[in-house]
Amino acid sequence: MRVSERGLTRRRFCAAGAALVSLVGSGTRVLGEVKTPQLAIDTHAHVFHRGLKLAAGRRYAPDYDAPLELYLQQLDANSMTNGVLVQPSFLGTDNSYLLECLKQAQGRLRGIAVVDSSVSSQEIIALEKAGVVGIRLNLVGQPLPDFSASEWKALLALVKSANWQVEVQRNASDLASLTPKLLDAGVNVVLDHYALPDPKLGVDDPAFQDVLKLGASGRVWVKISAPYRNGPQGQAFAKQAYPLLRASFGPDRLLWGSDWPHTQFEASESYGKNRRFLNELVTDERERADVLIAPRALFRF
Template structure:
């Protein structure tokens, strides 16, 4: 005898099946089999055989290969990662693209490009898994982002739905970021926005960065506290609640900064992952931070 012959309507029968599946744990088992995303938004890979860019400020004397980076992810419970083109490799993103293609979507990339790059090259990077460009402006002359070549590039960045990632001290970010926002692109600020280490959260530039949270088109990487001076971890613990209040958890991005160039002797992947637990003490909030890069990096 069918369920309908027992007097159940189709709607009641369907509701009963759904309830049984849920009560039986099938739904929860399916959810358990889909891992919560935990994304590292800042790492570099390279080896000494790669051609170095002229005018570089620094070049490592060791290898940081893809396989070793993936091992760090696995050992620290991180599901996905973002490879950022190292400044010392300049605009040759070929190794970055090679690594992205080798990982079948587990990783995304941030490229470094010349503002005159051809559109077809940008589209090739996009197909490979690149999600934006980086402007590492530490020690560099600030570009005129309103010039013709930059506005043309930024228009293409906007069309691709990419981000523009900036590494620069906070006092200049308060000028640079609005110029990018005016051109409709998403902006990501590296390493807590790099305020003056002597001033920390009291740096007027950092206070200006906090105001950018209202745009909802700026993200901040809570990464590499050691790049914010000797008291970097103490600064980070002061800065995090301010950034959380200004931006919301969904606009904060964790990054390991592996392999911690120029700080290799004092830093490690596990150490930086552990510091995130100290920085974001609530497990639920921490999970949200680790998953928040999903959309902006197009995972």
């Protein structure tokens, strides 16, 4: 099936998803006479539809639907037991669809919300009860926040009290200076998409080398997700980056994510393609299983 680079229509997107679905069953392991499912967690995906209100000042909005039902099909088709829904930046702080999807999934999914810095403790509690376990700061193309400002101190204190994570998407050159400030606030930090070093430099980017040093904190996780967001040679970069990340952070703090539905890369990417790439990236089967189960505590599965 060929898809126009201009984006997927709803019909084409749903058809593409249906074509992927060939249920292979979830893996199991035997403990005595009891069979229990081997957890395999996708830590980064988005759901949305075109009827949702879009955030002002958004940089991008898709022209197709990526509903919960289709995402759950991707999990089933690829033997993934659980997933994490990350609030898309183009929906801003209206997390209502995210919460609706978490409720429908009945515990199979967790959420990462986007909130105003003025969010109240009552709102944090309500989000937590719904299955949210952290906040996202998508800072691509945005001014860098001043974490020393009173509103940020208050927000990070709420995040810390909830034992949530702060998930950050930003280029590595800024992450190297931003992350220590978040750690000083006492929160756990998750860095998106291999920490996004300069695509021209890859693992030789001095900022990426600085990110590797953050592994010593024991409170930073890195998502080995969306290699295509690291330039046209993204897979080659990922294969160079993984052993370095593994040495610095350990496989228990590397988080695989599908990045479904691969916004702005829909024409070239699919869930199955990205899941198969994980097998190439982490060739040892036991280590790969460790990576897929590692998010269990952080995301409270």
